[in-house]
Amino acid sequence: MIPVLLSWARRCNVPPKKLLIPLSYAAVLGGTCTSIGTSTNLVIVGLQSTRYKGKDNFGMFDIAPYGVPYALWGFVFVVIMQRFVLPGNSSRYAKDLLLALRVLPNSPAVGKKLRDSGIRNSTGFTLAALSRNGVFNKVIDPESVLEIGDILYIAGELDVVEFVGEEYGLGLVTQEMERTKLDAIASGDAESTAFNETGASPYKKLIQVTLSLGSDLVGRSVREVQWQGRFGLIPIGIQRGNGREDGPLSDLVLAPLDVLILDTTPFYDETREEFKANFEKVRAIKDGAAKEFIIGVKVKKGSEVVDKTVSAAGLRGVPGMFVLSVDKADGTSVDSSDYLYKIQTDDTIWIAADVAAVRFLSKFPGLELVQQEQVDKTGTSILYRHLVQAAVSHKGPLVGQTVRDCRFRTLYHAAIVAVHREGARVPLKVQDIVLQGGDVLLLSCHTKWAEEHRHDKAFVLIQTVPNSSPPKNSRMIIAVLLVIGMILTQIVGGLKDKEYIHLWPASVLTAGLMLVTGCMNGDQARNAIMWDVYLTIAAAFGVSASLEQTGVAKEFANAIISIGKNVGGTGAGLIAIYIATAILSELLTNNAAGAIMYPIAAIAGDAMKISPRDTSVAIMLGASAGFINPFSYQTNLMVYTAGNYNVREFATIGAPFQVWLMVVAGFILVYRNQWQEVWIVSWTCTFGIIMIPALFGLLPTRITEPFESWMDRTAAKINPSDALRRYRSARLVRQHTNKSGAGSSFNDRDLDAIKASPDHSSDESRSPKKTWSLPWKSGNKA
Template identity: 25%
Template sequence: MSLDAWISLTVVLAVFPLMAFSRLGPDIVLLGAVILLLTLGVIDPAQALGGFSSTGLFTVAFMYVLVASIRETGGIDLIIRFVLGRPRSESGALARLILPVASLSGFLNNTPVVATYIPAVLSWSRRLKLPAHRLLMPLSFASILGGTITLFGTSTNLVVHGLLVERYPDLAMGLFDLAWVGLPVALLGLLYLIVVAPHLLPSRRGTASAFENPREFTIEMEVDPAGPLVDRTVEEAGLRHLRELFLVEIERDGNVVSVVGPGERLKGGDRLVFAGTSDGAVELQQIRGLVPSRHGESSLEKEYKERRLVEAVVSDQCQFVGKSIRDGHFRTLYGAAVLAVCRGGERVAGNLGQVRLQPADVLLLEARPPFIERHRQSRDFLLISQVNGQARPKHEKAWLAWSILAGVVALATTGVMSMMNAAMLGAVLVLVTGCCSVGAAKRGLDTQVLLTIAASFGLGAALESSGAAATLAGLALGLADGNPWLLLIGSYLLVAMLTELVTNNAAAVITFPVVMASAESLGVSPMPFVVAVMFAASASFITPIGYQTNLMVHGPGGYRFGDFLRVGGLLNVLTAVVALTLIPLVWGF
């Protein structure tokens, strides 16, 4: 191999462990790798920036706007209220949940679908007296399976199809071509989730049980009207820097002061709510002017318009991962107070301020009402939902948003417009008709995914132009002994393994030139290999970190790493067997 090929291969091999095991986001890692290759002269500026002009990338971006319109108008909530109902058995509940989710995920990005469903499922499971962990993992897996049915189903399908069209313009696929394989894969996978998966899931406690009793993680005191703390600020009263406790809120005359600042002045009869350990009660009793609360009902069990109790799932990109809540100044940064932390279905005991956050931790927060909208699209949180919050009311424009999406699908299916043009037209229409505001559209764009896709193109170009892809293809052919079946299986397994460690888009785009070079060297059609890359990149069931929706349900469901391996491992094998059997029958070598 040439020096450029060795450099390209070294950089690519370094990228995968960095994305899998470092706290750097995949977009940062991949952009850094592209900059390094550009600096070393392995690729030129046109190749480095080629991803930003990809039709697949722009199609994904426009689809994000369409999905934002469905979400903003309450279109998904409308379906949730219609389909969940009151089933009589667990299998009936699973069917009512996963069949609509899989159908929606064939046309919408599955992350907002799952994000909208999770709060509804938590509330629904309480009404059914069914543990939430029996439903949340199937919810995530069903959304992944549904994404394999159409080209719109996942961003990976759109991006890989864009690469295919650039390389072989005459091999463009129709919107529903994948359904020949995707539909059998999805149906068998959903049947597995209803019949087999419940027997493999052990009993787990979720956040609902961990957070159900506020008295377990809060202490309430009152300001003695005749005591020395009256008219003192929180700072002057010594309540700002307690060792074991945080002052969360002040209940005063039927109202509440949430996320209390150090300059707030105390009044006689104020009811102070502290979060922390029971040992902290001793510290409070030593402060003159504070007496135990005489009220029976906990302040957190009351509803106030000035505050919200929300659950937030910590992202692996959160700047607080590895930091303690107190040292990171969580309350100052987010304007929200942490009441409790749930990890693996259990509330984290001990000094709350010293808890070091981990990915998939679920935080019970007290915040002001604007917090939810302000941080809903934050990279620090995978999911933010109001505790016991009701689904938003039906919006009068939900039907219009769904109609625009249906029109986009019809235009792309009939070939009147390309998928990118149809998605672009749909994005313009939802903005013009008011189904989605410009601000909501901006928030709906997942810039990390878009940058990851664009940067992946640069690495793929480096492998191809340097000759590294051809060399790797030669090694793959040698291992497969020139057998297209073995090469197809090997390609599928490679992408499926990488997608469990890094993002599915990066795994697909970086391996694409190697797989295509292998097919070309063998002199067979590239189509079976293209479709195998699409399905393998989506088959992310065995780890919570392999796919974002898995990480979203990991905390609220109280799952452990082994739960995904136990349930998802068999599902991975099932989807691989079905896909690898059908792909060559539909797209021959």
Template identity: 20%
Template structure:
């Protein structure tokens, strides 16, 4: 191989390692790849910037806006109100999958899961059902729906764009639908008949009882009227009497060396952990007050609501401290407590750097609640009943989305133009605010798409694609195109779990097309295999954003996804090997 090919291999290996480690944001990794390729002279500056004007990048940005309009207008609220009436856990799981899978073909998967996640959690709480029984099938259904149309997921659009660059005709909006629907039906049947027995029944049931000591960590200040003044934490026996467990005793900016034996004084702050109801009862009975509330709140004469917020995947609030999130000045909200799954926090709330999946207990003004719900950085897990939204805007949003699908499906307009026109129409009709669209677009995904696309150019130009094809054909031997198709599908599925669905599509489409040409068959079925393998990532919680969302909210372990997801991937792979040649002959 040439030095350019070896350099491209090194860049790909570095990118895969960084994507898998999650030490750097995905958009930063993509920009690092882009800069390295230009510096090494493997791609020109014009080629390096071509990804940002690519049809797939523009279309994905516009589809973010369309999904935002559907979500903000309340178009999904009638369905939510119907689902919340369901009492049986298995029926809720089935109903959620049947509702989300069709919607996932047209609405952004992350928006769908974020919309239905609080509803599922409320029903689970009411029926005493572990959320782990419901949330994973819901996330999988969103992926199954997304692969049913060309616009359902960004990886489908990306595969179509890259295929056209190799001289192939464009895929139709509904060209994937026949196969996608079959896979979705089989997937739902598997999750209801087999997968439900593989799902965890009791989250963390094997943990020692003394470690499972509550959910939230908060700060309580000792007042002059407190019954704890003059005594010690050991004497108070907080765990035995109140079910609240002390972690630290803070005096000013100092941590006391022996908090359990130190005499408690007025103004001291107790860092405690426990269920919020028990913390509130402990606070009332001992005369304490919530330190964050006293420090930041303006008064108690306003209508205030207690909500649980989860830090969303790819949230800009990741790695920020509480005072850097803007919750106080943007929403006049007070973070009272924090919970981090699998970790016992011992820092002051103001010193905690937030991580994806952290749950904040926040006191927010009634008037600011709707704005907080629309913040893409957080997912509201529980709150009071949602405010009523204008049915007219919901109708406009649904009609505009249908218009985009029809216009692009019947080839009246190219997909990017139809999506842009739809986004403009939603803005004019007030389906979202003037600034909402910029906040609602996940710019990390847009940067990722624009910056990672030139990697495909580097793979082709350096000759690495042909080298990989020859290696692959050496493995397949004389077993024919079906064996080569299986190799492409499995390799794409593996890369997707390691580095995400969009980078794996960029890496594999060129290779898939070259494999097809080497075997003298139509490359179309090979591109379809890449698209389906990349869009159905079930084996890890990091392979797809919706998996990450439910991983934290459902209290899953990494291996839970492997137990349920790997058999599902095997089923989809076997069905794809049968269906792809039927719908797209070699």
């Protein structure tokens, strides 16, 4: 879901960070609705069955009366509070960068007024200035008509700005390109072409650096620095503020602690003393030279992408993927810069993609590989197909031959899907490629192919692509029916209060039938077994037994019992169990938290006459409550990496979410015997929360716009991240004020520069409102 959600977010102009944390929370909360929803639930079910020897067995949907309202109220919190606590386009890397984008010849924005182009309507960035024929203008008239070659200076995150460039036909401009163009205009050569006309990424590998306080670059303009000669670097962008107004990248004056985004050249070496003396906090952030394959996909009849632009079809904004061109069914071609062309049936879309993106494309509904006919001729059943990367040996028999001439498919029983060649984009037609040593072939072949050809002299390196088996659409209905059948056995048994077949043998039988009917092969079945989960479940029984036999569980259980007696009622005891488990889940893994807490909770539950099922429910809900720490749950960790979050951003929403669900769980556990009423209230409130925004959208804009504006201002004031930033900036100003009063070299101009720095501004408004003085220009060192 992560790549699909990222693509969808870009198309809808929604910050991906607004969606990825809710995606993780949805996966966690969804797992609390059935006993097979998470591995933790299976651990608790196993521990309960072992302890009570088959009495009061936990059914598949026994947790649903409590887990469904729990999930619904979690959804309500995210909907209500997303504006206030979810991060926007901030990241662990530099934000509010000043970047330059050039209007390409085939951009859909050419000839349109800026107001009507759609660029200003995109979210996550600010249009700071426009440069035309060397004239830099910060006051942009919305009625201005965009022309080819206009340079738009945009403030935002690199990922967001790049996506906007792809969406509207704008090419990223490096400082070197900008300087060349400005110099050409100054010399009267306005037709100089230093730009990348395709809009593809002009960089190789990007790094982020911070300019050291003692750097000899401070006080010099970007133009005056010999970036390539001294450091092997090319400036791409610079963070705004820090005591200066926006301007052309080449003319910006460097200041201490400036954050720069730089492209690397073959001469870049971060171990050089000169580099260390000028830069600190070096981070690698993007690899524009990642292994790239040219792959073609054909649009099938009835595909959902038909009559949509490439962007609307979801093929732009996907990490690691760039659309090159479209071959129409009539034999003509459409360049990637034609952003208005609508895809038709039998069109062939040529894409530059890394391995992960190729895997994504191979499973994209409505598209099939151009080489699919060759893949089918290998004779390998779809059940045993997957992708393999094979590097061609420099001294092997394949060098110097075309794919067609060497009869690769016949000789090796594999089809070449795409080819990667270092430093070059190979021709689009695979059959006519002349193979060279070092070429990396992306093959569709049998799952045993890599093992059979590991010692083949034609290849120097063979590596399988994980999870690259093509979707088996013809078996989809069979798989769905088998899963529904397994679930129905548990539903019918629950309704009639009779167990026809236990969940464990029902699951094994379903998996066996999937093997027999060709929904998966034996290797896929074995790889799907999560041995770490089984080992955790097995170890959980030992942990449970040791805690109980050593008396540790009894001591903790007595504390829970005393809470129940002092507060009154069994509900208080269950709440204590939930809170203790939730806290452990933030510190440990959810499986470990459940295993440690079960014997303690079971002893306390037995003493307080709480049913084993209710005790298990409290632990299941608590063990899944890992929301503050991104490392407490697998899904948190997945979106943490994909969204470039930091720990503080997770805690900003996770802490109030944890408190909210503690309150919700308390009500659910206290009123567990009236779960029908809890269901009715939960569904009614959720429906109401959904309908309010829908009805609000029907109101006239004269009412909605002031309200939205007020909500945005309120969100900015109470957002914890912004509040912390304002506090730090105010503290910094006070410190420098005290130093100034004590006779230090800081003066009012230093304070102005601090106030204008990025740390003193919110993410939404970092551009200084007036011209701030530069301390280093007047001899004062900050």
